[in-house]
Amino acid sequence: MALLPDKLDLFLKYLIAPRSTEQITLKTETDYIYNLPYHLTPEEFTKVVNYFQQFITVRTLTKHAEINLNKDESIIAGTKCLDLLYKINEKYKLIPYTEFYNDAINEQLEIKEDYPCWKAKEFSFCSYPFILNPLTKSDILKVESMVSMRHELQDAFFSAMFSGITSPYLVLEVRRDHLIRDVLYGLEDQSPHDLKKQLRVQFIGEEGIDEGGVQKEFFQLCIKELFDPMYGMFKFNEESNLCWFTNDPAKDNTMFLEYKLIGRLIGVAIYNSVILDLHFPLALYKKLRGIKVDIEDIKELDPMLYVGLRKTLTDEDVSSYEQTFQIQIDTCYGNTATVDLKPNGGDILLTNENRQEFVDLYVDYLFNSSVEKQFNAFKEGFDSVVEGSAIEIFRPEELEQLVCGSQDIDINVLESVTLYDGFTKDSECVKNFWSIVHEFDEEQKKRLLFFTTGTDRVPLGGTSKMQFIIARNGPDSDRLPSAHTCFSVLLLNDYATREKLKERLLTALKNADCGFFLG
8 A cells, every 4th residue: 555656557557467468568548448458357356446445545534634635646546547447347347337436535525625626627536436426426416506506596686686586496387287388388498507496386376385395296297297108208118117219110209399398307307306206227328328228228128129139149040030120119009010120121131140230220229210309309308407517427327316216215224314203213103103114015115205205216325315204293093194295204193003003004105196195
């Protein structure tokens, strides 16, 4: 650990140099990544990564009170060496990308110092995002959002003084029975500047201040309607329970405004820390980040098709398939269509020599060419909100977590972070409640979360980052439990017996899909 910063890169070159080469003459990082006959096993590579991780960690923890992480030459040199290793790992897939997260950096990083450095093109860990975990990246996005919203408040104040009142919020007034139409009109003329403002939703004809619960309901209703099979915008795979853009060659898809709207809604949800119940494959988030999709992405979306394509690549002889470069695809409403993967595809037989081309064209057709207009409209809407923002530091997997949260609900952790109002953790009713919840299956846990918070997903950082409050709603009663979803408060009467609490709670959760139980 006593190496000087300017020797770290030389040490790294020594560690990854091919054993068969006595002397190396390599001038750039690209030489190391693409030209060396790479030799390290995953176990050996892990040791090299761990060396630099330990170097950075020890330096950070022993000097953190004395140094600025963004100015320390040793930490900067170690991070740059890890960057080279990360790029190698992206090419050869030797270890999980999560191994590059550094806990010490994530714990000690001063985002309010690092973020301005990034914007000023100085050394910043935002420029080496592989070292930052999703929670830290989410906090960076929140800081960016707060800075933007603070500017909006300042601009609104000065605007009111000199040129009339300007709202510091993105205000949407919508009707429940014309929701999508109103949202389309409400967002269509908004500038990218305005779309980053804090959202305020008002359902016309309904009283209530949007403290978060109205906002959650608004997004849920929009997503539910836009993904309704009646619209025919997306098709669902029953095996994977995931959806993809409709690619019906016989249908002139004209719903580009709606696709653009969904992209915008996702962007606005990100800036307002709202988790969405979306069922897209990782391929969507890879495409949003400009990363090429491949056959492995088919595995998640359509497992049965993946098996077939893999078999095409591995069978000894595919000439017996009598398959051409023409395929049948499922379209809307149970119909099928025939498409050529290349010009005159129906006249080109599949052979061992061209089967890789066949699979590549198949994957490209499903993920790219057949849905190009739909996806481009979707991406245009998404980019209109997030372009030029800290979203660029997220990997596709992390972006998916940011948008959708996680379905891993840890009841033990949830119990440990729950706050109480009118109860204590030792109240008999509370003890009964947790003993019941610990018996829940995964579906019941999700229903409890949805009932109380308005979403069945866990935010970035896991269950420990959730707000969950149990409040006493009066003495023993036959009333069903209710909830203030805007504040994540579960309202329980002080039920006299465990049996009664269980029956009342399960009845309430069974009806949770019917709407919000606002006390």
